[in-house]
Amino acid sequence: MWTGEDYEYDAECSAMWELALQAMGSSTHACRFSASFDRGQARSHRVFVMTAIIATSAARLAARALTAEEKHEIDHEMTLYPDKKAVGLEALKIVQKHQGWVSDESLMAVADYLGMSAHELDGVATFFNLIFRRPVGKNVILFCDSVSCWIMGCDRIKDHISKRLGIDYGQTTADGEYTLLPVPCLGDCDRAPVMLMDGEQHRNLTPEKIDQLFAERAQKK
Template sequence: MSLSPDLLTRIRQAAHDHGGPRAAMLEALRMIQHDHGWVCDAHLAEAAATLGVHRAEMEALAGFYSLIFRHPVGRTVILLCDGASCWLNGADAVRDELQRRLGIGFGQTTADGEYTLINVACLGGCDRAPAAVVGRDRRLIGPLSPEGVAKLLEGGL
């Protein structure tokens, strides 16, 4: 399970564009995740070797960023904001309804592999509180309500 030649070329180009291998490490992780949905150990090691950096450096960087997924995630990732504005506007009720409908808690994936639910400190969508970011296209959705959760899960929001 190795990275595609195209992705390896893009990683090398990122090193050139971003001012060197270390400066391109996060971009390489982001590209791997975009193409594969998450960053497995083998892909991380291959990217580190391609950039000529230590694997431990890449692992430390990947571990620091909560949105670099080091384990498989669902086809649809829901990032639910638990910042102050969202909390004040009812995010707890939205969280409870999402967890009830999906049957999972934060950091978990549904049995069918469709959804992963992750709480984040702030999405910067305070004007849409309570808010979530949904899917690979990272759509900011809000304001959410417990009643709107069904629509969200059906892709209607």
């Protein structure tokens, strides 16, 4: 825990600290933020500042209660590994499946449940492309932008989707339906360009196919 006595005050760290507090206020999560002042900082300072951020974050945010269903699924994963910490990623995926994304409150709840610190778990959460630390749309479009799809003209398809939905990579439509994200090679290169939506791979994409796909979905609604 953060204790004032251990903290060697200097102007640089003080500035960091102010920034950290501001970041907490706007609910930016601690570890991603901390990365920006990692470089060049003495290790001791870094540890203290980070601990301070986490402590502050704990004071301002409370872990939400995991649902019975989430706990049940996480418990099952725990039976498959000799170490509780090993199910961190699975637990985050379970929470994301139920909540749509991993909020700070969810992250802290999972960390508590697994006996890990929140920053350790956030280190895992922010490492993986498919753990969403911000809200996403109901449907996440994972659009392959790797080399074979690029050769087969995926940029044109991506522009078509962007135009149709009015969103670029990393954005969500105003109605909360779609989020568009780039994804590395989906392993379907002989049928490029491809994308993954709703757990289904869509292949040999053309602008016409995209139009048809979204028209069908609009009809179903």
